[in-house]
Amino acid sequence: MTPDKSDWTYAKGEQAQFQIMVLKNNVPLEGIDVKYRINPEKMDAWEEKTVTLKKGVATVKTQRFTEPGFLQCHASVEVDGKTYSSYATAGFSPEQIEPTTTLPPDFEQFWEEAKSDLAKIPVKPVLTRLPERCTDKVDVYHVSIDNIKGKIYGILCKPKAEGKYPAILHVPGAGIRPYYGDIWSAEKGIITFQIGIHGIPVNLDQIVYDNLGTGALNGYQIANLDDKDNYYYKRVYLGCVRAVDFIESIDCFNGRDIAVTGGSQGGALSIITAALDSRIDYLAAFYPALCDLTGYLNGRAGGWPHMFLDDFTNKPEKVENSKYYDVVNFARFVKVPGWYSWGYNDNVCPPTSMHAAYNVIPAPKELHLFPETQHWTFPEQQEQKNNWLFKKLLE
Template identity: 55%
Template sequence: MKNVLSIIILFLMPFALWAQPKEQMIKVLVAPDHEDWRYALGENVKFDIKVVKNSVLLQNVDIYYEVSYDMMTPLKKKKAKLKNGTLTVNAGSMDIPGFLRCQVWAKYDGKTYKGLATAAFTPEEIKPTAVLPSDFDAFWEKAKSENAKIPLDSRLRLIPERCTGKINVYELNIQNYRMGSRIYGILCIPKAPGKYPALLRVPGAGVRPYNGMVGEAEDGMITLDIGIHGIPVTMDPVIYNNLLNGALYQYQYINWDNRDEVYFKRVYLGCIRAVDYIFSMEEFDGRNIMVYGGSQGGALAIVTAALDPRIKGLISFYPALCDLNGYVHNRAGGWPHLFRTSTDTQEVLEQKIKNTPYYDVVNFARKIKVPGFYYLGFNDMVCPPTSTYSAYNVITAPKTLEIMEEAGHFFYPELWAKVKPWLYGNLHMSQ
C-alpha cells in the first residue's frame, strides 16, 4: 500500500497547474439537474445550489451567481438570499455544441466561498476554430531537421541521495535548439542488466525543480522527467521563484508575434531531443516509449507524439494550448488565453492570430497516429473543456477518454487506478 501511495504522490507532484482543491468547512454545492451533466441541444438546464456547513444546509446565506457559456461574458447575473439554504436557477439552454456554466459565490462570517457546475451540450460535436496552415508540416519538418544537426552532447550527474536499491537517478542535460541551449531533466534507470521500455514525462506550466519518476522506474522502466526552460532542475527553490518572477515571468506569452521566436518552438523541439536521448541509451529496448503530462504537459504530450513517429502512445490530461484563437471567434480558447483580453495594436494582434495555428495543439492532434489516454473535467477554467474537446474531437487514432465532470484543473486519485493499467499495458509490462 505504501508503494502505491508513493507512486500516486510522485505522479501528482510535478505539475504546478495540477493543484488539488483545498477542503473548506463551508461548501457551495452546484449541480445541474441531469445526473451525467449532459444535455441535448435546445434542452433547458436547471442548476441546484446549496450552501452547507458540516454537511448541514445554512439558512439565510447571501449569494451571487453568474450563468455563462464556457469562459464567456455572463448571460445572467443575480444576487439572492438562500432562506432555506437552497436555490434552483433556470439557466436556459444552448443551440450549438458547448458548455453552459453556473458560478456561485456565497458570503459567510466575513468570507467568500465559491462553487460551480458546467452543463455539457453534445461536446463530442464541438469543432475547433483552429485552421491547419498549408505549410504546417513543412514548417515543423524544417525545424526538426535543423535541430537534429546539433550534437546531443549529453551529460549525466549521479544523484546518490535519490538512488534506491533498484534504480540509479541522474540529472541529465542535453543540447537543444541553437548551440549552447540545453534541456535538463531527471533520468531514472533500473540497475538490473536488461533492456527496458521508457516513459518521458513533459511538464506542466511553471518554473521549479524536479524529483524524477522513481516509483515507475522501480517497476521496471526508464523514466525521464524533463524541464523546459534550459536550466538545471536540482537547484534551490528560491532560484526558481526568482526566475518565475524575473527572467521567466509569463514566459507563455513571449514572442507570439514572431513565428520563429515563439517561446514554445524551443520547447516543442526539446521534447523531441529528449526522445533522441532515450533512443541513444543502451538500456532502452529500442521500441516501447510513451509520453505523458498534464495541462502544459498535456499539450506537450500531444505535440511530441505528433512530431515524433517513434512515440508509441501518449497520456494527456486537460491539455493546454488548444484552440488558441477561440476567443477571436467569441468562444473559449485554451491556456494561456492569449486573446481573452488584449492591449496589442491591431497589427500585432493580427500577426499573433496568424502565428498561433503553428503551435496550436488542435493541429498536432490532427496528426496523432498512436493510442492515447485523455482526461478532462467540465469545471476546468484553466484549460476549458470547449478547448480540450476541440483537440480531442479531431483525433482519429485509438483513444480513451476519462471525464470527471465536477473536477476543475485537477484530478481525483481514482484516475490513476485507470491510467496505470493502460500505461503499463501499452508498455507491455506486468504490474
C-alpha cells in the same frame, strides 16, 4: 452546486438546471440569499440574480444552449461575515465542438524543416549520477542534452537490474521549478525521463526558479509570438523531440516502446510530441493547455495561456503564428493510441478548448471525464492513467 444530469452533459438545445445548497456543518441552511450568475465559460454573464433558499435548496434553470459548448453557474453566499462561492459546469454536445483555429498550409513543412535543423545538432548527453536519490532498484541521474538554441535538462531514472526496458517521457506543466524524476515507475521496470523546458538545470535551489519566474522567464508563454521562427515554444517542442533522441540512446532501452505523458502544458506537450515524433507509441494527457487559442476571437473560451484575451497579443501576425503551435493542429496528426482525462470545472484549461483538440484526433483514443474536477486530478485518475500506460508498456 449540482446540474440535474448525473454526467453533467446535455444535448445542445436543452436547458440545464442547477441545484444550489449551502451547507454548514453538513446541514443545509434555509432562508438565506444566494447570488448566482450564469454564463458560457469565460464569457459575459447571461443572467445575474439573487435567489432565496427554501427548504434548504434553490433550483436555477438556464436558457437553452443552442451550440456545442459549456455553460457555468456560479453562486456566492455570505455567512457569518464571510463570502463563500462555488460553481458547476454543464456540457452541451461537447463531442460536436469544432476548432476555431485553422491549419496553415505549410504546417507540416514548417515542422519537418525544424526537425531537420535539430537533427544537425549532436545530442551530446552528459549524465551526472545523483547518489542521494538512487534506490536499491533504481539509478537516478541529472541529464544535460544539446537542443536547438541551448540545452534540455532532465532527471533520468533507470532500473539497476540487467535487461531491456520500455520508457516514459514526462513533459512538464507550466512554470519554472526543479524536478525529481519518476522513481516509482522505474522500480516497476520502466525507464523514465522527466524534463524541464527552459534550458536550465533542474536540480538547483528553489530560489533560482522563483527568481526566474518573476524575472527573465515571466510571461515566457508569449515571448516572441510575433515571430514564428523564434517563438518561445519552438525550442520547447523541438526539445521534446530531442528528449526522445536521448531515450533512444540509453543502453537499457528496449528499442521499441516509448510513451509520453503530462498534464496542462505537459498535456499539450504530450500530444505535440506524439504528433511530431513517430517513435512515440502511446500518450496519456491530463487537461491539455494551448488548445484552440483563437477561441476568444470567436466568442468562446480559448485555451491556456488565454493570450487572445489581451489586446496586446491580438495582432494579426500573432494570431497567425499561434496556429503553428496550437495543440489542435498537432492533434490532427496523432497516430498512436491515447488516454485523456479532464473535468468540466477546469478554470485554467477550459473544456471547450480541450474538446476542440480531442475531437479532431484521428487515432484510437479514450476520454475519461471527471466532471467536478477543476485543474487537478483525483488519485483515481492517476491510477487509471498509470494502469493504462503500464498495460501498454509492460504486457
